[in-house]
Amino acid sequence: MEKRRDVFQAIADPTRRGIIALLAGQSMTMNAIADYFDTTRPTISEHVKTLIECGLVVIRKEGRERHCEAKLEKLAEVSDWVAQYAKAWSKTLDNMETYLLEVSEKQKKSKNAKSENTRKSGGK
Amino acid sequence: MEKRRDVFQAIADPTRRGIIALLAGQSMTMNAIADYFDTTRPTISEHVKTLIECGLVVIRKEGRERHCEAKLEKLAEVSDWVAQYAKAWSKTLDNMETYLLEVSEKQKKSKNAKSENTRKSGGK
DNA sequence: TGAATATGTAGGGAATTCCCTACCTATTTA
DNA sequence: TAAATAGGTAGGGAATTCCCTACATATTCA
Numbered sequence: 001m002e003k004r005r006d007v008f009q010a011i012a013d014p015t016r017r018g019i020i021a022l023l024a025g026q027s028m029t030m031n032a033i034a035d036y037f038d039t040t041r042p043t044i045s046e047h048v049k050t051l052i053e054c055g056l057v058v059i060r061k062e063g064r065e066r067h068c069e070a071k072l073e074k075l076a077e078v079s080d081w082v083a084q085y086a087k088a089w090s091k092t093l094d095n096m097e098t099y100l101l102e103v104s105e106k107q108k109k110s111k112n113a114k115s116e117n118t119r120k121s122g123g124k
Numbered sequence: 125m126e127k128r129r130d131v132f133q134a135i136a137d138p139t140r141r142g143i144i145a146l147l148a149g150q151s152m153t154m155n156a157i158a159d160y161f162d163t164t165r166p167t168i169s170e171h172v173k174t175l176i177e178c179g180l181v182v183i184r185k186e187g188r189e190r191h192c193e194a195k196l197e198k199l200a201e202v203s204d205w206v207a208q209y210a211k212a213w214s215k216t217l218d219n220m221e222t223y224l225l226e227v228s229e230k231q232k233k234s235k236n237a238k239s240e241n242t243r244k245s246g247g248k
Numbered sequence: 249t250g251a252a253t254a255t256g257t258a259g260g261g262a263a264t265t266c267c268c269t270a271c272c273t274a275t276t277t278a
Numbered sequence: 279t280a281a282a283t284a285g286g287t288a289g290g291g292a293a294t295t296c297c298c299t300a301c302a303t304a305t306t307c308a
Contacts, residue, residue, distance in 0.1 A: 004290055008135055008136045009143070011136075012132045012135075012136035013296085014132075015296090016295080020209070024208075029255090030254070030255060031254065039296085039297070040255080040298065040299085041254090041296075042255090042256080042298075045256065045297070046257090049256090064255070064304060065254060065305090066254080066256095070209075075206050075209055075210075078202065079206045081135075082199050082203045083203070085144070085148050085194075085196045087205070137265085153284075153285090154284070155284065155285080163266085163267070163268090164252075164269085165284090165285080166267085166269085166270095167268075169285070169287085170286095171287090187275060187276070187284090188274060188275040188276065188283070188284045188285070189275090189283095190284075231306085248290090
């Protein structure tokens with residue numbers, strides 16, 4: 001019964017991409033997430049579980065609540081995979097480059113004393 | 125029973141990602157593709173069909189042969205989706221930026237044959 | 249403590265996925 | 279033209295996915 005739990009599989013489902021979109025803005029409880037969708041709470045719970053299992057979401061317990069936080073570093077696996085084929089479509093490439101440059105410029109300016117990124121949550 | 129045929133679903137399958145990897149280098153016939161995998165030819169044929177249906181592959185007929193070509197612009201849908209969350213993980217962001225800059229430099233200047241693949245071999 | 253709240257999970261059903269073995273058509277070649 | 283070659287597709291089976299309705303557990307509140 002071993003299911004395939006990789007990031008590619010995780011983001012294949014539209015509802016899970018929706019959950020990611022929600023959590024990217026702020027962390028939310030299970031119920032709050034479920035309110036955004038037509039499906040039932042248990043179903044959302046399962047989707048979040050899937051996201052947790054592949055490292056895209058972590059849970060912060062707070063009393064009886066579970067606050068779900070996006071942990072989107074794992075999406076790097078996807079962008080790495082796509083990036084190796086980026087040379088095939090230069091137009092999009094330029095857009096992306098521009099976007100990324102812009103974002104990282106902002107980051108470099110705003111944070112100076114923070115340069116450790118050595119996480120090891122679910123790493124492989 | 126309409127199946128969901130979107131790019132996210134298409135790249136969720138490891139074999140289909142393998143086919144994309146193959147076709148990114150050069151176009152190949154169905155049989156040639158099938159030779160690279162353990163699965164049977166009909167199975168590969170189905171996978172390619174899926175890729176065609178979501179626009180990642182096109183077919184050029186040549187006699188009784190079907191030459192499959194990668195048409196990876198559609199992957200932009202994926203990279204766009206990922207890019208909107210890129211600000212969340214700066215480390216990977218830098219890698220990506222570096223990579224993309226490098227690639228586009230090559231494009232802007234000229235076509236030099238320089239292939240350093242800093243791929244991580246630890247697939248799964 | 250008992251009720252309400254937040255969430256997890258079991259069990260199951262319908263649809264889909266992934267793979268296989270035939271079998272069928274189209275094209276090339278002997 | 280018959281045989282070989284390239285490829286498509288039907289039919290089916292096993293596993294997985296996605297969703298649901300109970301039901302169970304933990305925490306907070308009255």
